[in-house]
Amino acid sequence: MFESLTQRLSGTLQRLRGRGRLSEDNIRESLREVRIALLEADVALPVVVALIERIKARAIGQEVLQSLTPGQALIKIVHDEMAAVMGSQASDLNLNVPTPAIILMAGLQGAGKTTTVGKLAKHLKEKRKKKVMVVSCDVYRPAAIQQLQTLAKQVDVLFFPSDAGQDPVAIVRAAIDDAKKSFVDVLIVDTAGRLAIDEAMMAEIKALHAAIHPTETLFVVDAMTGQDAANTAKAFSEALPLTGVVLTKTDGDARGGAALSVRYITGQPIKFTGVGEKPDGLDVFHPDRAASRILDMGDVLSLVEQVQSQVDQDKAAKFAEKVAKGKKFDLNDMRDQLEQMQNMGGIAGLMDKLPGMGQIPDHVKGQVTGKEVPRMVAIINSMTKKERRNPALLNGSRRARIAKGAGTTPAEVNKLVKQYDQMESMMRKLSQGGMKGMLKNMKGLMGGGGFPGGFRR
Secondary structure, eight states, X not given: OOHHHHHHHHHHHHTTTTOSBOOHHHHHHHHHHHHHHHHHXXXXXXXXXXXXXHHHHHHTTOXXXXXXXXXXXXXXHHHHHHHHHHTSSOOOOOOOSSSSEEEEEEOOTTSOHHHHHHHHHHHHHHHSOOOEEEEEOOOSSTTHHHHHHHHHHHHTOEEEOOOTTSOHHHHHHHHHHHHHHTTOSEEEEEOOOOSSOOHHHHHHHHXXXXXXXXXXXXXXXXXXXXXXXXXXXXXXXXXXXXXXXXXXXXXXXXXXXXXXXXXXXXXXXXXXXXXXXXXXXXXXXXXXXXHHHHXXXXXXXXXXXXXXXXXXXXHHHHHHHHHHTTOOOOHHHHHHHHHHHHHTTHHHHHHTTSTTGGGSOHHHHTTOOSOHHHHHHHHHHTSOHHHHHOGGGOOHHHHHHHHHHHTSOHHHHHHHHHHHHHHHHHHHHHHHHHHHHHHHHHHHHHHHTOSTTSOOO
């Protein structure tokens, strides 16, 4: 998300370097480009107008701090105002109520409600340590109830059964009674969607809301619909007392217009963003971090949290101990590190959170297909145990055999071996010279081999 906006804004704001003072004359052109970039990103026009006016009011005539360039000063202003438009800070779920706390999910058909219910259940179970039950009152869409049952089993939460012949209100009331008997902390209710907003749909969900008085009413909306996402969310907010929004399919939206528009138009915070179909593809939405990513500052905090939650801590500790003792780094170790990287979304998932990625040419980023790490792991898996422990054995004939077994070319095997040599050297330097030695060798690694997969900046 935000890729196209990041590319436009990072170039625009860099042009202000070298100015001694921010004035109306030297920022007018830049703000015009910012306005165009926002409109091209499908940000709603009222949001663009308000945002530009707020940036202009703060920027004109502002003295540049001694330690900052004017470009950096304006970037900070744009960052702060973008974060403010999106809500300034993360908005948490209100679960401080008598159990079970009821979360009602609303939205159009195809927005990803049922998948989001499964993701949210997993998030609450693992991150908030809650006992969760899910129930479907979608009695219209074929197999909707079975889909939720499958997801509940997958994420290991309770599922309350229902069938297409029941009344939605009766289903949820029965689920609440069962949740109380089972000492459930949170009950998540999946509701029926429609292909478009209609009176029957709104009447049904209004009746459902009035009957169960949910703690949270979350509107689930597809980020790829751009301005329509904000307009649809507004229609729902007028019909229901929404408490928040979940933006889904954000990995398929390079523009990010919905994220910048929804809070301003509806007055409701974006609480979560969804990525992909996997149960762990749900992230708490942090407006300040999103603004940093838009302005090519990266999102290091989210990256650190991702590492903490998704890296195998036992493996990491054993690996750190091995490096500290100066033991040889072999291809088994390299495979472990690559698999950990893949668990965090691969190279593309990491690049998305690193500062300065907007300045990397498109033809370079285009080489990141998501297949780099799995291909490297496949090459290592094609080796014998003896070869993985002792890479010095990898002569020409062995490399040809490995390439054939991995379904790739000897050139790819050679590339991986070269990257292994660089990583092994880096680990050796770390054990010998500490962090200073590692940093020195990392500089050589980036200059000689580029990113994993063989492409360079």
